[in-house]
Amino acid sequence: MNTEITTTEETFQPDYAGLQSYLDYVQKRRSIRKLTSGPVPDETIRGIVEAGRWSPSSANSQPTRIVIVKERHKELWDFIESTLKQNLQGEQLQRALNRLPGYRSGVFTLVFYEDSAVADNPPFPGGQERWKNFSAQALGIAQANVWNAIAAAGLAASNQHINLQIEEELRDFLGVPATWRSYSIFPVGYADETPEEGSRHPHEEVIFYEQGPAA
Numbered sequence: 001m002n003t004e005i006t007t008t009e010e011t012f013q014p015d016y017a018g019l020q021s022y023l024d025y026v027q028k029r030r031s032i033r034k035l036t037s038g039p040v041p042d043e044t045i046r047g048i049v050e051a052g053r054w055s056p057s058s059a060n061s062q063p064t065r066i067v068i069v070k071e072r073h074k075e076l077w078d079f080i081e082s083t084l085k086q087n088l089q090g091e092q093l094q095r096a097l098n099r100l101p102g103y104r105s106g107v108f109t110l111v112f113y114e115d116s117a118v119a120d121n122p123p124f125p126g127g128q129e130r131w132k133n134f135s136a137q138a139l140g141i142a143q144a145n146v147w148n149a150i151a152a153a154g155l156a157a158s159n160q161h162i163n164l165q166i167e168e169e170l171r172d173f174l175g176v177p178a179t180w181r182s183y184s185i186f187p188v189g190y191a192d193e194t195p196e197e198g199s200r201h202p203h204e205e206v207i208f209y210e211q212g213p214a215a
């Protein structure tokens, strides 16, 4: 009997419970746009954003920056409302305004930034565009990790892009360097709505085993 192989097989077992628990959180994460308030300790928020800080990035370049707004959460949404009123008009303004109460009634807001000093400066000559794309991928992974962590903590959020309509004003309000580019805003709180059942394309349309569909 080859005990070495037996030992190896016993040692390298997938952790099914760990995988299932992770998948549960991935599926629990939804876009929740109507939030309500409740107690959220600062340590919980710190834990959530740690999921962003520990996210992977190209050559460990770490282009992601996150601003947490808790004390000024309501002030931030009042500021966003008045700035949107200055910058937008008509139906576009109305659509944006309709959703704001659901965000303002949450607990805190996370604003994601990309540090262009990192994203625009590859550590090797050339490859500027590829490096920027890698930075965008890193930001996406950081946002996904934070969003999943929010779900794991029993909280809810959505991924908003109002920041793109108020970039300069938001920069001043938050006091971030001119070199940071805003990515998105996550209003976070307790869920005050039950989303429709989640849907995705069928497994076979998205996942391919060994060969793609053109083979």
Ligand SMILES: Cc1cc2nc3c(=O)[nH]c(=O)nc-3n(C[C@H](O)[C@H](O)[C@H](O)COP(=O)(O)O)c2cc1C
Pocket (backbone or CB within 6 Å): 029, 030, 031, 032, 033, 158, 159, 160, 161, 162, 195, 198
């Ligand atoms: C890159 C990206 C941009 C998004 N932008 C917005 C947005 O601006 N506003 C919004 O309400 N939802 C936004 N969403 C949320 C998507 O609409 C949502 O994730 C998708 O419909 C799946 O629903 P679920 O998040 O509930 O699973 C965005 C999601 C991603 C990943």
